[in-house]
Amino acid sequence: ALPVTTLLMLGLGAAYFLGRRRVRLRRRLAWPLAAAAAVVGATWIAGIGFWAARLADQIGSDIYQARHHYRLEAATVVAGIALPQGSWVSVDEAGRLYEIEAEPGAAVSIDGARWQGDIRLILPANPTASDRGMVKSATLAADATLQGTPCRAGEPVEFAEDGGELQHCTLAQPTVVAAEIADAGGGRLVVDLACAAGRDIDFRIVGHRLLEHCVLAEAAEVGGVACAGGEEIALSGDGLDACTLASAQRVGAFDLAAGTRIRFSQGRLSEIETIRGSAPLAVSGLDIPPGTTIALCDRSPDIDYLEVPEDSAVAVAGVKLTGRMNFDCGKFQYGSLFEDSVLGGRSLPRHASISREDIFGSPAPAPQP
Numbered sequence: 001a002l003p004v005t006t007l008l009m010l011g012l013g014a015a016y017f018l019g020r021r022r023v024r025l026r027r028r029l030a031w032p033l034a035a036a037a038a039v040v041g042a043t044w045i046a047g048i049g050f051w052a053a054r055l056a057d058q059i060g061s062d063i064y065q066a067r068h069h070y071r072l073e074a075a076t077v078v079a080g081i082a083l084p085q086g087s088w089v090s091v092d093e094a095g096r097l098y099e100i101e102a103e104p105g106a107a108v109s110i111d112g113a114r115w116q117g118d119i120r121l122i123l124p125a126n127p128t129a130s131d132r133g134m135v136k137s138a139t140l141a142a143d144a145t146l147q148g149t150p151c152r153a154g155e156p157v158e159f160a161e162d163g164g165e166l167q168h169c170t171l172a173q174p175t176v177v178a179a180e181i182a183d184a185g186g187g188r189l190v191v192d193l194a195c196a197a198g199r200d201i202d203f204r205i206v207g208h209r210l211l212e213h214c215v216l217a218e219a220a221e222v223g224g225v226a227c228a229g230g231e232e233i234a235l236s237g238d239g240l241d242a243c244t245l246a247s248a249q250r251v252g253a254f255d256l257a258a259g260t261r262i263r264f265s266q267g268r269l270s271e272i273e274t275i276r277g278s279a280p281l282a283v284s285g286l287d288i289p290p291g292t293t294i295a296l297c298d299r300s301p302d303i304d305y306l307e308v309p310e311d312s313a314v315a316v317a318g319v320k321l322t323g324r325m326n327f328d329c330g331k332f333q334y335g336s337l338f339e340d341s342v343l344g345g346r347s348l349p350r351h352a353s354i355s356r357e358d359i360f361g362s363p364a365p366a367p368q369p
Contacts, residue, residue, distance in 0.1 A: 068091050068092070068093075069088065069089070069090045069091075070088070070089055071087070071088050071089075072084075072085055072087045072088075072089060073085065078097055079096065079097040079133070081097070081109075081110055082108070082109065083100060083102075084106040084107075084108070086103040086106065087100055087101060087102050087106065087108070096123060096133065097133055098120070098121050098123075099118070099120050100118075100121070101117070101118050101119070102116055102117060107141035110135055111134075113135075113144035113146060114140065114141040114142045114144070115138040115139065115140060116139050116140070116141040117138070117139045118138070118139075119135065119137075119138040120136045120137045121133025121135060121136060122135075122161055122164075134164040135157070135159055135164070136158070136159055136161065137156065137157065138156070138157055139154065139155065140153045140157060143172045146169065147165065147166045147209070149166055150171060150172040150173050150175060151166075151169035151170060151171065152169070152170040152171065152197075152198065156168070156169075157169045160205050162205075165203070165209050166209065167204075167205065168203070169201060170198065170199065170200050170201070171197050171198065171199060171200075171201050171214070173197045174197050174217045175194070175195050175197075176192045176193070176194050176195075177192070177193055177201070177203075177214065178190050178191075178192060178210055178211065179192070179211040179222070179235050180210050180237075181223045181235065181239040181240060182238065182239035182267060190210075193211060193214070193216065193233070194216065194217040194218050195211070195214035195215065195216065195217055196214070196215040196216065196217040196229075196230065199214060199215040200213070200214070201213070202214070204236070204237075206237070210235070211235055212234065213232065213234045213235070214233060215230065215231065215232050215233070216228065216229045216231060216233050217229060219246040220233075222235075222239075222243065223239050225251060226245060226249055227243035227244065227245070227246055228243070228244045228245060228246040228258075228259070229246070231243065231244035231261075232244070238264070238266050238267050239267060241263060241264055241265075242261070242262065242264070243261075244261050244262075245257070245258050245259060245260045245262065251269055253301040254269075254281060254283070254301070256272065256274075256281075257275060257278040257279070259275045260272060260273065260275055261273035261275075265298070268296075269296060269301070270295065270296055271294065271295050272296070273293045273294075274289075274290050274291060274293075274294070275290060275291065276290050276291045281294070283296075283302070283303055283330075284330030285330070286315070286316065287314070288308075288314060289309070289314065290312075291308075291309045291312060292306055292307060292308045292309065292314075293307040294306055297328075297329040297330070299329055300329055300330070302327070302329045302330030303327040303329075303330050304326075304329070305324065305325060305326045306324070306325040306327070306335075307323070308321070308322045308324075308325065309322070310323065313338035316332050317359050319337070319341060319343065319359050320337070320339055320341070321335040321336060321337060322335075322337075322338040322351075323335065323351070324336070332356055332359070333356055334353065334354065334355040334356065335353070335354065336351050336352065336354070337349070337351060337352045337354060343358050344358060344361075
C-alpha cells in the first residue's frame, strides 16, 4: 500500500507543477496534494519507526548472544574448567556457566573425567557465587569410573538434577550393583546383581543409588524368580518389575517356560510374553498359543488383553480370533477374526472386527420392576 500511495502523491505533485500556468487547476490539486503528503509522510515515519524498533531489538539480541553464548578464540579457563580453543560457551544472567560445546576431537576435563561434544551443567541446589555447575548430561571422551561405576567412552551419561548422582551410562566392564527387592515378609532387601559390559545401566535415586535397569551378566534369583543372564532386568520401589525366566518355573498362578518374559506391577504379575515353541498356556479357560503377550487384569489372574501372532488363533466359544483382543477380567469384549466366518447369519472376512454380542448375542433385557 505504501508504494501505491507514494506513486499517487508523486502523480499529484507532477500534475500540480505541470499545471502551474493554470491557476484554477493548481488550486484544485493543492488540497489533495497536501493530504497525500500528510498520509505518505505519516506512513513512512511509522514504517521507519517499526524497522528501527526491529533493528534495535535485533541489536539487543545480538549483544545478549555475544555476552551469554560465544566461541572461545583461545584456550581459556571458565569457572575453573580448562576449555580448548573453539569451544562454544553458554552462561546465564549471573554469568554462571551452564553449557559447553566442544569442537569435534576436543575434550574437556571435569571432575576427573574427560568429556566431549555437548556438555550440559547444572548448579547445586543452593549455589553460591563461586559455584560452578555439575555435569548433568554429556558424552565421555574416555572410559571413566563415575561414582564407583565404570562407564564406556563415546556413550551418553546422565546425572540427577538434585545432587548430581549418576543415573545412566553404558558399562565399560561387568559390574556388581546394589538392587532393592521385596523379601518374604513384605519388607525390603538389598541384593547385589551383576550387570553386563557394553550395555546400558540406569539407577533410581532414593537417598542412595539403586539399580533400576540393566542386562544381567549371569542368571540371578530375584524375589524368588530365576532371571536369565544376557537379558534385561528392571526394578522399582516395589521390587522386580521385569525379567526373562532362566528356567521353567511357577510364577503366580502359572507354570511358565524358560525364556518367558514377565512383568510385575506393584508386586503383582501383570504381563506374560510366551515364547515360540512353548506349550499353550491356559488362562481364563482359554488355550493361549505360544508367542502371545498376555496382560492380566488387576483384580485377578485373568486376561485383560491378548496380543496373538497373526499366524495363530485363540478360540472363544468356537470362534477363532487373532491379533489384539480385549477382555474384562477374562470376559471377552472384542477382537478380530482369524479366518472367514459366519456369525449370526452374516458372512464376515478374516480380520473383521467383532464384539461379544457377535459371538454370544445381545444380553437379555433386565426385568422391569
